[in-house]
Amino acid sequence: MRISLIAATLISLNLLTACTKKSTSTPTPTPTPTPAATGFSWTENGGAEIKADSAFYETRYKTIKAYKTGKFIEINLTDGIPATYSLGTSNAVSMLVAGASTLYAASSGSVIITANASSKMTGTFTSAGTGASVTKLDGKFTDIAVR
Secondary structure, three states: OHHHHHHHHHHHHHHHHHOOOOOOOOOOOOOOOOOOOOEEEEEEOOOOOEEOOEEEEEOOOOEEEEEEOOEEEEEEOOOOOOEEEEOOOOOEEEEEEOOOOOOEEEEEEEEEEEEEEOOEEEEEEEEEEEOOOOOEEEEEEEEEEEO
């Protein structure tokens, strides 16, 4: 009788613990940060963003060059170190547009280089000027190649 009572108790305890709801916690995944888009992009007269097919900084000439089918942007600077460069006689932004009768030339604005390390350059530019039906040319470049 005593063995039957112990067996019954053990079976009852087993049934009670077997029915206990187990806690399942699903770990919350850590979001992966989205890396900044690399390359060169710009807007003309505040319009839609245009992304260059190719862009790089040429150390020898201290010049950023960007190409998009039918468009070529050249930014000439006095240096390539992180700094703010005011546009004027020493620093210039220009854009050649296929089929346009004139070249866009900035008369004011600035180029800000925020990083130039590990053969990559990052920064922004704003400009106002005339030519090629453009009066405002603004853009950014992120991790473009330094040659």
